[in-house]
Amino acid sequence: MAASEAASTSQPAPAAPAHRVVSPWNPANAVTASRFLTLPFFVWAVDHGYHQWATLFILVCGLLDKVDGLAARVFDCRSTFGEVFDAVTDGLCYGFALVICAAYGWAPLAPTILVIVLGLGNSALRFAYAARAHRTVNYKSYAMERLVAYTGYLIGIATSGFETLYFFWLFPVCMAIVVAHDAKRMLVDPLPPAPAPRGVAA
Amino acid sequence: MNVVSDAVFSWFLTFLVGGLSAAWLVYDIRNLTKLRGADARDALVRDRRFGYIVGIVVALIGLVGTARYHGLV
Numbered sequence: 001m002a003a004s005e006a007a008s009t010s011q012p013a014p015a016a017p018a019h020r021v022v023s024p025w026n027p028a029n030a031v032t033a034s035r036f037l038t039l040p041f042f043v044w045a046v047d048h049g050y051h052q053w054a055t056l057f058i059l060v061c062g063l064l065d066k067v068d069g070l071a072a073r074v075f076d077c078r079s080t081f082g083e084v085f086d087a088v089t090d091g092l093c094y095g096f097a098l099v100i101c102a103a104y105g106w107a108p109l110a111p112t113i114l115v116i117v118l119g120l121g122n123s124a125l126r127f128a129y130a131a132r133a134h135r136t137v138n139y140k141s142y143a144m145e146r147l148v149a150y151t152g153y154l155i156g157i158a159t160s161g162f163e164t165l166y167f168f169w170l171f172p173v174c175m176a177i178v179v180a181h182d183a184k185r186m187l188v189d190p191l192p193p194a195p196a197p198r199g200v201a202a
Numbered sequence: 203m204n205v206v207s208d209a210v211f212s213w214f215l216t217f218l219v220g221g222l223s224a225a226w227l228v229y230d231i232r233n234l235t236k237l238r239g240a241d242a243r244d245a246l247v248r249d250r251r252f253g254y255i256v257g258i259v260v261a262l263i264g265l266v267g268t269a270r271y272h273g274l275v
Binding site for chain 1: 206215245249266
Protein backbone atom coordinates (compact mmCIF):
# COMPACT_ATOMS: atom_id res chain seq x y z
CA MET A 1 0.00 0.00 0.00
CA ALA A 2 2.72 2.40 1.08
CA ALA A 3 4.80 1.33 -1.90
CA SER A 4 1.95 2.00 -4.28
CA GLU A 5 1.33 5.40 -2.69
CA ALA A 6 5.00 6.22 -3.01
CA ALA A 7 4.89 5.13 -6.66
CA SER A 8 1.86 7.28 -7.37
CA THR A 9 3.35 10.36 -5.72
CA SER A 10 6.61 9.91 -7.58
CA GLN A 11 4.86 10.05 -10.99
CA PRO A 12 5.11 13.42 -12.72
CA ALA A 13 1.97 15.54 -12.81
CA PRO A 14 0.06 15.24 -16.11
CA ALA A 15 1.01 17.97 -18.52
CA ALA A 16 -1.59 20.58 -19.47
CA PRO A 17 -3.17 19.87 -22.87
CA ALA A 18 -1.17 21.60 -25.59
CA HIS A 19 -2.87 23.92 -28.09
CA ARG A 20 -3.27 21.90 -31.26
CA VAL A 21 -2.64 23.88 -34.44
CA VAL A 22 -5.36 23.32 -37.04
CA SER A 23 -4.75 24.62 -40.55
CA PRO A 24 -7.58 26.79 -41.91
CA TRP A 25 -7.16 24.77 -45.14
CA ASN A 26 -9.06 21.78 -43.79
CA PRO A 27 -11.99 19.69 -45.15
CA ALA A 28 -14.59 21.31 -42.87
CA ASN A 29 -13.71 24.84 -43.98
CA ALA A 30 -13.61 23.66 -47.61
CA VAL A 31 -17.21 22.44 -47.26
CA THR A 32 -18.18 25.74 -45.59
CA ALA A 33 -16.56 27.73 -48.43
CA SER A 34 -18.27 25.57 -51.05
CA ARG A 35 -21.62 26.96 -49.87
CA PHE A 36 -20.80 30.18 -51.73
CA LEU A 37 -20.74 28.18 -54.99
CA THR A 38 -24.50 27.61 -54.74
CA LEU A 39 -25.23 31.36 -54.85
CA PRO A 40 -24.54 32.02 -58.59
CA PHE A 41 -26.82 29.09 -59.47
CA PHE A 42 -29.43 30.44 -57.05
CA VAL A 43 -29.33 33.89 -58.71
CA TRP A 44 -29.55 32.26 -62.15
CA ALA A 45 -32.67 30.31 -61.10
CA VAL A 46 -34.36 33.37 -59.55
CA ASP A 47 -33.51 35.52 -62.57
CA HIS A 48 -35.09 32.98 -64.92
CA GLY A 49 -38.13 32.46 -62.68
CA TYR A 50 -37.30 28.81 -61.95
CA HIS A 51 -38.86 28.47 -58.49
CA GLN A 52 -38.10 24.78 -58.02
CA TRP A 53 -34.45 25.13 -59.02
CA ALA A 54 -34.00 28.13 -56.71
CA THR A 55 -35.48 26.09 -53.85
CA LEU A 56 -33.16 23.21 -54.68
CA PHE A 57 -30.01 25.38 -54.65
CA ILE A 58 -30.84 27.00 -51.31
CA LEU A 59 -31.55 23.53 -49.91
CA VAL A 60 -28.09 22.39 -51.03
CA CYS A 61 -26.60 25.47 -49.33
CA GLY A 62 -28.45 24.57 -46.11
CA LEU A 63 -27.43 20.91 -46.29
CA LEU A 64 -23.75 21.84 -46.73
CA ASP A 65 -24.07 23.79 -43.46
CA LYS A 66 -24.84 20.47 -41.75
CA VAL A 67 -22.09 18.61 -43.63
CA ASP A 68 -19.32 21.01 -42.54
CA GLY A 69 -20.01 20.30 -38.87
CA LEU A 70 -19.94 16.58 -39.62
CA ALA A 71 -16.64 16.96 -41.55
CA ALA A 72 -15.13 18.88 -38.62
CA ARG A 73 -15.96 16.00 -36.28
CA VAL A 74 -14.92 13.21 -38.68
CA PHE A 75 -11.58 14.83 -39.60
CA ASP A 76 -11.08 16.26 -36.10
CA CYS A 77 -10.36 19.74 -37.43
CA ARG A 78 -12.58 21.98 -35.28
CA SER A 79 -11.15 25.40 -34.63
CA THR A 80 -12.23 28.82 -33.45
CA PHE A 81 -11.58 30.15 -36.96
CA GLY A 82 -13.86 27.45 -38.40
CA GLU A 83 -16.68 28.39 -36.04
CA VAL A 84 -16.46 32.07 -36.89
CA PHE A 85 -16.11 31.30 -40.63
CA ASP A 86 -19.22 29.12 -40.42
CA ALA A 87 -21.24 31.89 -38.71
CA VAL A 88 -20.04 34.52 -41.22
CA THR A 89 -20.91 32.19 -44.13
CA ASP A 90 -24.40 31.64 -42.67
CA GLY A 91 -24.97 35.39 -42.53
CA LEU A 92 -23.56 36.14 -45.99
CA CYS A 93 -25.27 33.27 -47.84
CA TYR A 94 -28.69 33.64 -46.23
CA GLY A 95 -28.53 37.45 -46.20
CA PHE A 96 -27.59 37.57 -49.89
CA ALA A 97 -30.32 35.07 -50.84
CA LEU A 98 -32.92 37.06 -48.86
CA VAL A 99 -31.91 40.28 -50.65
CA ILE A 100 -32.18 38.54 -54.04
CA CYS A 101 -35.65 37.20 -53.18
CA ALA A 102 -36.81 40.65 -52.08
CA ALA A 103 -35.23 42.34 -55.13
CA TYR A 104 -37.13 40.03 -57.50
CA GLY A 105 -40.41 40.46 -55.59
CA TRP A 106 -40.42 36.86 -54.33
CA ALA A 107 -40.30 38.03 -50.69
CA PRO A 108 -42.09 40.98 -49.02
CA LEU A 109 -39.72 43.93 -48.69
CA ALA A 110 -40.55 45.32 -45.21
CA PRO A 111 -40.03 42.11 -43.15
CA THR A 112 -36.93 41.29 -45.23
CA ILE A 113 -35.39 44.66 -44.32
CA LEU A 114 -36.34 44.11 -40.67
CA VAL A 115 -34.66 40.67 -40.68
CA ILE A 116 -31.46 42.07 -42.22
CA VAL A 117 -31.34 45.00 -39.77
CA LEU A 118 -31.85 42.63 -36.82
CA GLY A 119 -29.18 40.29 -38.23
CA LEU A 120 -26.68 43.15 -38.51
CA GLY A 121 -27.59 44.24 -34.96
CA ASN A 122 -26.94 40.71 -33.73
CA SER A 123 -23.53 40.68 -35.45
CA ALA A 124 -22.66 44.02 -33.79
CA LEU A 125 -23.64 42.54 -30.41
CA ARG A 126 -21.29 39.61 -31.00
CA PHE A 127 -18.41 41.98 -31.73
CA ALA A 128 -19.26 43.94 -28.57
CA TYR A 129 -19.31 40.66 -26.61
CA ALA A 130 -15.94 39.58 -28.05
CA ALA A 131 -14.47 42.95 -27.02
CA ARG A 132 -15.99 42.63 -23.53
CA ALA A 133 -14.90 39.01 -23.03
CA HIS A 134 -11.45 39.59 -24.63
CA ARG A 135 -11.79 36.42 -26.67
CA THR A 136 -12.98 35.83 -30.23
CA VAL A 137 -15.46 33.11 -29.44
CA ASN A 138 -18.46 32.31 -31.59
CA TYR A 139 -21.09 33.21 -28.99
CA LYS A 140 -23.44 30.26 -28.53
CA SER A 141 -27.16 30.96 -28.37
CA TYR A 142 -29.57 28.03 -28.49
CA ALA A 143 -32.44 30.32 -29.55
CA MET A 144 -30.45 32.00 -32.34
CA GLU A 145 -29.37 28.59 -33.66
CA ARG A 146 -33.03 27.79 -34.17
CA LEU A 147 -33.70 31.11 -35.87
CA VAL A 148 -30.78 30.60 -38.27
CA ALA A 149 -32.48 27.38 -39.38
CA TYR A 150 -35.73 29.37 -39.74
CA THR A 151 -33.85 31.88 -41.97
CA GLY A 152 -32.82 29.04 -44.28
CA TYR A 153 -36.45 28.00 -44.39
CA LEU A 154 -37.58 31.59 -45.14
CA ILE A 155 -35.63 31.61 -48.40
CA GLY A 156 -37.08 28.24 -49.41
CA ILE A 157 -40.51 29.58 -48.52
CA ALA A 158 -39.94 32.68 -50.68
CA THR A 159 -38.70 30.66 -53.66
CA SER A 160 -41.58 28.20 -53.47
CA GLY A 161 -44.41 30.60 -52.51
CA PHE A 162 -45.26 28.51 -49.43
CA GLU A 163 -47.37 30.90 -47.26
CA THR A 164 -44.73 33.57 -47.81
CA LEU A 165 -46.44 36.51 -46.05
CA TYR A 166 -47.34 34.45 -42.96
CA PHE A 167 -43.80 33.12 -42.42
CA PHE A 168 -42.06 36.38 -43.30
CA TRP A 169 -44.09 38.58 -40.93
CA LEU A 170 -43.81 36.20 -37.97
CA PHE A 171 -40.05 35.83 -38.31
CA PRO A 172 -38.97 39.42 -37.37
CA VAL A 173 -41.17 39.19 -34.26
CA CYS A 174 -39.35 36.02 -33.10
CA MET A 175 -35.98 37.47 -34.07
CA ALA A 176 -36.55 40.75 -32.17
CA ILE A 177 -37.34 38.78 -28.99
CA VAL A 178 -34.24 36.57 -29.36
CA VAL A 179 -31.91 39.49 -30.18
CA ALA A 180 -33.19 41.39 -27.12
CA HIS A 181 -32.63 38.28 -24.95
CA ASP A 182 -29.12 37.70 -26.34
CA ALA A 183 -28.26 41.41 -25.99
CA LYS A 184 -28.92 41.19 -22.27
CA ARG A 185 -26.74 38.08 -22.00
CA MET A 186 -23.89 39.54 -24.03
CA LEU A 187 -23.83 43.06 -22.62
CA VAL A 188 -25.29 42.89 -19.09
CA ASP A 189 -25.05 39.39 -17.58
CA PRO A 190 -21.78 38.22 -15.95
CA LEU A 191 -19.34 36.58 -18.36
CA PRO A 192 -19.28 32.76 -18.34
CA PRO A 193 -15.92 31.01 -17.82
CA ALA A 194 -13.73 30.62 -20.93
CA PRO A 195 -14.51 27.46 -22.93
CA ALA A 196 -11.99 24.61 -23.29
CA PRO A 197 -9.34 25.46 -25.91
CA ARG A 198 -10.03 24.32 -29.46
CA GLY A 199 -7.60 24.00 -32.32
CA VAL A 200 -5.87 27.23 -33.19
CA ALA A 201 -5.73 28.22 -36.83
CA ALA A 202 -2.22 28.13 -38.25
CA MET B 203 -38.35 24.61 -66.25
CA ASN B 204 -39.36 22.34 -63.38
CA VAL B 205 -37.52 19.58 -61.55
CA VAL B 206 -40.72 17.70 -60.65
CA SER B 207 -44.46 18.24 -61.18
CA ASP B 208 -46.21 20.98 -59.20
CA ALA B 209 -48.13 18.42 -57.14
CA VAL B 210 -44.96 16.54 -56.17
CA PHE B 211 -43.24 19.82 -55.33
CA SER B 212 -46.19 20.87 -53.17
CA TRP B 213 -46.04 17.62 -51.17
CA PHE B 214 -42.26 17.84 -50.95
CA LEU B 215 -42.63 21.28 -49.35
CA THR B 216 -45.33 19.96 -47.04
CA PHE B 217 -43.02 17.20 -45.85
CA LEU B 218 -40.07 19.57 -45.55
CA VAL B 219 -41.86 22.29 -43.57
CA GLY B 220 -44.60 20.33 -41.79
CA GLY B 221 -42.64 17.11 -41.27
CA LEU B 222 -39.52 18.76 -39.96
CA SER B 223 -41.57 21.16 -37.80
CA ALA B 224 -43.33 18.19 -36.20
CA ALA B 225 -40.00 16.43 -35.58
CA TRP B 226 -38.50 19.65 -34.21
CA LEU B 227 -41.50 20.12 -31.90
CA VAL B 228 -41.03 16.64 -30.39
CA TYR B 229 -37.24 17.13 -30.15
CA ASP B 230 -37.42 20.44 -28.28
CA ILE B 231 -40.28 19.33 -26.01
CA ARG B 232 -38.07 16.37 -25.09
CA ASN B 233 -35.08 18.67 -24.50
CA LEU B 234 -37.20 20.97 -22.35
CA THR B 235 -38.54 18.05 -20.33
CA LYS B 236 -34.99 16.86 -19.63
CA LEU B 237 -34.20 20.26 -18.11
CA ARG B 238 -36.95 19.95 -15.48
CA GLY B 239 -35.40 20.23 -12.06
CA ALA B 240 -32.17 21.78 -13.38
CA ASP B 241 -30.78 24.75 -11.47
CA ALA B 242 -32.53 27.82 -12.93
CA ARG B 243 -29.87 30.11 -11.42
CA ASP B 244 -27.35 28.65 -13.89
CA ALA B 245 -27.16 31.01 -16.90
CA LEU B 246 -26.52 28.12 -19.30
CA VAL B 247 -29.64 26.28 -18.10
CA ARG B 248 -31.72 29.45 -18.54
CA ASP B 249 -30.34 29.98 -22.04
CA ARG B 250 -31.01 26.40 -23.07
CA ARG B 251 -34.56 26.58 -21.69
CA PHE B 252 -35.20 29.81 -23.62
CA GLY B 253 -33.71 28.27 -26.80
CA TYR B 254 -35.93 25.18 -26.56
CA ILE B 255 -39.03 27.34 -26.01
CA VAL B 256 -38.11 29.38 -29.11
CA GLY B 257 -37.66 26.07 -30.97
CA ILE B 258 -41.15 24.95 -29.91
CA VAL B 259 -42.67 28.28 -31.02
CA VAL B 260 -40.88 28.09 -34.40
CA ALA B 261 -42.05 24.50 -34.86
CA LEU B 262 -45.66 25.51 -34.10
CA ILE B 263 -45.36 28.37 -36.62
CA GLY B 264 -44.19 25.79 -39.18
CA LEU B 265 -47.10 23.44 -38.47
CA VAL B 266 -49.72 26.20 -38.63
CA GLY B 267 -48.14 27.52 -41.86
CA THR B 268 -48.35 24.07 -43.43
CA ALA B 269 -52.01 23.77 -42.38
CA ARG B 270 -52.71 27.21 -43.89
CA TYR B 271 -51.01 26.19 -47.15
CA HIS B 272 -53.45 23.29 -47.46
CA GLY B 273 -56.43 25.47 -46.47
CA LEU B 274 -56.95 23.67 -43.15
CA VAL B 275 -56.73 26.83 -41.02
